[in-house]
Structure formats: C-alpha cells, structure tokens
Amino acid sequence: MNPFNYYVRAFKKYADFNGRARRSEYWYFFLFNIIALMVAAGIDSLYGMPVLYGIYALASFIPGLAVAIRRLHDTDKSGWFILIALIPLIGLILIYFMCVDGTPGTNKYGPNPKEVLAGDDLARHLVED
Numbered sequence: 001m002n003p004f005n006y007y008v009r010a011f012k013k014y015a016d017f018n019g020r021a022r023r024s025e026y027w028y029f030f031l032f033n034i035i036a037l038m039v040a041a042g043i044d045s046l047y048g049m050p051v052l053y054g055i056y057a058l059a060s061f062i063p064g065l066a067v068a069i070r071r072l073h074d075t076d077k078s079g080w081f082i083l084i085a086l087i088p089l090i091g092l093i094l095i096y097f098m099c100v101d102g103t104p105g106t107n108k109y110g111p112n113p114k115e116v117l118a119g120d121d122l123a124r125h126l127v128e129d
Contacts, residue, residue: 004028021067023071040052040053
C-alpha cells in the first residue's frame, strides 16, 4: 500500500476507535501529520495569522487519537492506555507500545491487520496473481 494511503485511511476512519491498526498505518499517519502541521505553520507565518495551523490541528486531532487507540488495540492494550501520555516521563512508554509488533492472530479487538486482505488489497492481490 502507498504510504500516503495510510494517512488518508486515518481520515476516512475519522472517529473509528474499534479494530486494530498496523505499525505502518500509525507511523505513516504520524509522519504525514507532522509534515502537514509544519506546512500549515509555514503558511501561517507568511501571513502572520495562526489560522490554518489551528484548523488543521483541530481537524486531525480525532483521527490521530483514533489511529493511536487502534494501534494500542493491535498490541492487545486498552485504548485507555493513551492516558499514560499525561504522566511525565512514564508517558514515554507509549512510544514502545507504538513500536512493538502487534499480537499475532486474532485478539479481543479483532483479526490481525497483517493477515487480513480486505477490499482493494484483495482485489489488487487477485489481479496481480
């Protein structure tokens, strides 16, 4: 899958906190979100008004939270673990949770996204074979 598609997928699943998200889905969203925030900040600095940055940050907050919670689900952790980020220094453990491989097979949050070929991926897979 194209890395930018993971970014778009997070916005398509705007407030979907159910299921699991692969590491690549989370980290590519994180990367493109940081780039978009920097571009918005740059444009705002040209015009001297922090409007675009604020609007984009607000619009991307829920999708970012949702993909982070789905990523925690992939490691078989509750979405409430996201609140660890509020504890200074201890919150850094979230970086570890976001970096480790997901639980193999199905867990209580759903099937392993690495093992599931769905929708466009399945059609593309069938066409390529």
